[in-house]
Amino acid sequence: MKVLLIEDNEELASSISEFLGREGYICEVSYNITDAQDKLISFQYDCVLLDIMLPDGNGLQILSFLRTERIQSSVLILSAKNSLDDKIVGLEEGADDYLTKPFHLPELHARLRAIYRRKKLNGSNIIAFNEISLNIDTLEATVNGQLLDMTRKEFDLLLYFVVNKNRVLSRQSIAAHLWGDYTDNFANFDFVYQHVKNIRKKISAANGTDYIGTVYGLGYKFNTSKQ
Amino acid sequence: MKLVDKFTLWFLGITMIIIPINSVITYYSIKREIDRSAVERLKHVNVRVAEQIGKGQPPGEYTAGCRVLFAKTDTAFAADHYVITERDVTQDPLLNDNDRKIIVTSYHNIHDQYYRITSGDYVSRSEQILAGLRISIMWKLIILIALVVLTARVASRVVLTPFYGTIKKLQHFNLKAKKRLVLPETRTKEFKDLNLFVKKMTDKAVDDYSSLKEFSENASHELQTPLAIIRSKLELLSESDIQGDQAILIADMNNAVEKLTRINRSLILLSRLENNEYEATEEVPFDQYTKDALAAFCELIALKELTVKSNIEEPVCLRLHASLADILLNNLLSNAIRHNMPGGTIEVILNREFLMVKNTGKAPDGPIDDMFQRFKKGSQCNNSIGIGLSIVKQICDMNSFEIQYHYTSGLHILIVNFPPETDSSKLLQNDERYLHERIQL
Incomplete structure (x- = not known):
C-alpha cells in the first residue's frame, strides 16, 4: 500500500x-x-x-x-x-x-x-489471521469456525490487535482506541487488563492459540510467532 | 436611595434653611423701606410747614394728611437736624388699632426765630408685614416642593439618560463576547469622563482577554505536535529491543505523555466551549444518551463491583450539542465510578427537570465550592487530572443548566437542573425586560 x-x-x-x-x-x-x-x-x-x-x-x-x-x-x-x-x-x-x-x-x-x-476490498469484510476470523460488518469473531461471545469493545480490541500484529500496544493506546479522547477516567488501566484477559480466555476456550502476550511494563503484543 | 431623591432632599433642606433667613431679611428690609419713606415724607411736610410759617401763614393742624405741631423754641440746632421717634400706639384710645406711629421733629430757623416742627404719621406695624409675608412664604414653599417633587424625576430621567445608557451597556457587557463597548454620546462633562473611563477600561479588558485567550489557545495547539512526536518516538522505542527496567521508564513516560495529552485536550475543549463552538442547534434525546453512556460504562462498573440503579424517564429531549451530551454524561458517570468504593452503588435519575447522579464514596476533604474549579481534586484520587467537573460546569453554564453538589450520609449527589420547558430565548427576553425595568427610575 x-x-x-x-x-x-x-x-x-x-x-x-x-x-x-x-x-x-x-x-x-x-x-x-x-x-x-x-x-x-x-x-x-x-x-x-x-x-x-x-x-x-x-x-x-x-x-x-x-x-x-x-x-x-x-x-x-x-x-x-x-x-x-x-x-x-x-x-x-x-x-x-x-x-x-x-x-x-x-x-x-x-x-x-x-x-x-x-x-x-469492496465487499470483503472478513479479516482473518490463521484460525481467527473477524467479520467487521456483523461484528462477529470466530475461532476455528466457532463463534465467540464477545462484547463490542472486546471485538474492537481484538481487531486492533489483529491489525497491529507483532506491535507493542501500550495500555494508553488501547484505552484511547476503545474509549476515545475525552475520557478522564482511564489512567487506571485495570479495565484494559480485564478486557485483554477476557479475550484471551475466550480464544483459548475455542481452542485458539493464545497469541496475545504481555510485554513487561509496556503493554500487550499480538505475537504471530506463537504456536 | 436614588440619586434624584438625594438631590431633592438636599434641595429641600437648603430651601428650609434659606426661607426663614430670607423672610427675616425681607421683613427688615421692607420695614426699613416703609420707615424710610415715611420719614422722608414727614421731613418734607416739616419743610413745607416751615416755608408756610416763613410766609406768615400759620399752617393748619393737618398738612398733607399729617398732624403737625409747631412751637417756638430757644434751642438752636442745625437746619437739617431731625429727631425721629417711633412708638406703638396700641394704647392710643382714639386709634384703638395696632398701628405704629413715626414722629419727626425738626428745627427751623425762620426770621431769626427757631421753631420746632413736629409731624407724625401712622405706618404698618411689623406684625402686619409679617402676617403678609407668612402667607406668601407658605405658598412659595408649597409650590416649590410640589414642583420639585413632581419634576425632579422627569428632569433626572432626561439629564441622567446617558448615565443609565452607560449602566445598561455595562450590565450587558460580556468579556467573552470580545465585543467593544459602544457608549451613547453625551454632552455632559461628567458623563463624558465616565464614558471615556469605562470605555478605556473595557477596551483594555477585551484586548487583554482576547490576547490571553489567543495565547492559551495557540499554546494548546502548538503543544499537540511536540506531544505527537514524543508519543510516536516512544512507540517506536518500545518496538525496539528493550530491557526490563528500560520498559518501566518508557511506561512511566507513556503515562506522563498521556496525562499531558489529556490535560491539553481538556483545556482546548474548555476554550472551545467558551468560544461557543458547540452551539445547540437541535434537541437531542437525552434519555437515549444516558442509557448509552451507562451501557458504555457497564464493563467498568462490573469491574469495580458497583451496583447501578437507574430511573430514566422517557422521553427527555434537551437543547444541547450531541458531543456535549456525551462529554457531560461521560464525565459525570466516570466521576461517580472513580470516586466510589468497591461494592458501592450508583443511582442515576433522569426526568424532564433534572439529572441526578448519586454515588457512595468518601466524604470530600476540600471545600465543596472548589469542586468545579480546574485542577482542584480530592486527594484520594491521583489518577485523574481534576478537570472533568470543570468541563461539566462549563457545559452547564453554556446551556443555562444549573448544577448542584452535596454530600449527605455517605452519598455524593450531583444534580443538573434543566431549564423549564419554556423556550430558552423567551427566558432571556424576560430577563432583559426585568433588567430594563430595574435600571429605569
Missing part, C-alpha cells in the same frame, strides 16, 4: 514513515503543499495522510486539488487543531477520516487499514 504523508514537521514525519515502513507500507513524505501536489500528479497513492496546517497553506486545499485532478486516493486528515469546523469541513470535502494529534501510531495504522478496506 502506497501512502503519501504531507506533514511539515520532520521528526513526526520520520516517526510515521518509519512505523508505516515496518508495516510494509511504501511511505513518501512531502513537507509542503507544492511538493505534495507535484507528487500527487506524478505518482499514484492509495492514501494521503494530510496535515491541515502547512507552511504554504491550508491542507484542505489538497482536498480540492484531488477533486479537480480526479485523483482517487483516500485521505486521512491529521490535525493538531481539533476544531469541530475543520473536522466537518474536512469530511465534507471528501476526506475519509480525521485523526487528532497527538495520536498513537497503532491507531493511525488501524484507521489506515479501515480506510483501505472500505476503498479497495
